[in-house]
Amino acid sequence: MLRLTLEQAEELAQSILRRHGFSEAYVRAIGATLLAGERDGCTSHGLWRLLGIVQTLKAGKVEPCADPQLIDQAPGLVRVDARGGFSQLAFAAGLPLLADKARTNGIAALAINHCVHFSALWVELEALTELGLVALACNPTQAYVAPAGGSRPLFGTNPIAFGWPRVGQLPFIFDFATSATARGEIELHRRAGQPLPLGWGVDQQGQPCSDAAEVLDNGAMLTFGGHKGSALSAMIELIAGPLIGDLTSLESSVHDAGSKALPYHGELLIALDPQRFLGGQATQHLARAEALFLAMQAQGARLPSQRRYAARAHSLAHGVEITQTLYDDLQALLD
Structure with missing residues (x-):
């Protein structure tokens, strides 16, 4: 090391x-x-x-100098066209207007289109929770994951993340793939020559497989929780794909055309302002959230x-x- x-x-x-x-x-x-x-x-x-x-x-699948275009789509909606660049600049371009709209309306959404994405969603959610906003984010990826009962790649790893701001403490954030594990984790297992835990993927015949290379190159990853994870993954395909006018994971794979580049798709973020929801009662109700966190920890649970x-x-x-x-x-x- x-x-x-x-x-x-x-x-x-x-x-x-x-x-x-x-x-x-x-x-x-x-x-x-x-x-x-x-x-x-x-x-x-x-x-x-x-x-x-x-x-x-x-591979020619990302624009290294793309200038994102900010679009004020509607009173509660911001759109940013990443123009084929990585998602970081598109998010930065949309964040101030998203926050303003959330504070005005209580809730607002940011749709990022035509971006290349590689990063964890918690990085963006921390930026929102620092502004005192509750946040959700999700996106498709490429077709790596079989739906429950299937054996061929259709869904992406399709992460979903949630952030809750806490006064004087780091935020409550979870960020996880709807697949049994992140694709990057399987890639790291392949690099290290380590077998996969059963339940992470299947081979070309749809049988449980511990060979990282077989899962990545010929088989498919699996969702967590069987049909429950599969349903969540399908939801993300819809609300961060067709709903915002962007690609599903399968369509992103078609765009990739075998180059094995990072995924090209869209992303949906939703911001909620507790102060706008609660007004003068915000302090009282946010304290109840802290009581919930304490009760979780009192049982020995680790907060995300x-x-x-x-x-x-x-x-x-x-x-x-x-x-x-x-x-x-x-x-x-x-x-």
Whole structure:
């Protein structure tokens, strides 16, 4: 293992992005997102993603200097056309207007169209909870996952995330794929030559499979919770696909045309303002939420994101560790 300070990790990411021609705005935004994943122990969404980012660029599937277009669609709706760029700048462009509309109306939505997406949703939800807003986000990906009862890829990993702001404390956030695990986790198992837990995927015949390469190349991933996860995944296909005028996971795979680039699709975010919902009673009712969190912890339950926050505290003090193999692969991107 190789230890890097957070500053070294961010500089490595930014140097690679500059080397491959990304605009300075994307260099900063993508670099910050990659650093957040690595810092918080989410290595499948950290520096390792640079390999896929550069591959996507070389495949001609992302615009490295795209300027997002902000559209004031309706009183409670913001739309941002990412114009084929990564989602980070599109989100940044839409965030101020989304927050203003949520504070005015109590609820507002942001639809991001025509973006390439690789990052965890919690990064965006933390930006919303910092503004005191409750938030939801979801997106399709590419067709990696079989529906319950099926055996062929149709759905994406289709993550869904929720964020709740807390006064004086880090927010309550969950962010998980509707697949049994994130695709990045299976990729990391393949790189490490490790078998998959049964239940993560099936082979080409639809049989349970522990071979990461077989699942990724010939078989399909599975949803969590059988038909329940499958239904949630279908919901995300609809509300973050046709509802916002963007691609389903299967359509995104067709767009990819075998290049194995990062997914191209849309994203839906919904922001709710507790102050607008509750007015003068906001403090009273938000305190009831804190009582719920305390009751969960009193039973020994771990609140979502607590492990990530612990990893963040450790990284802020000690930096991060990556494998020498990954470091060598990243250095090769600078040649």
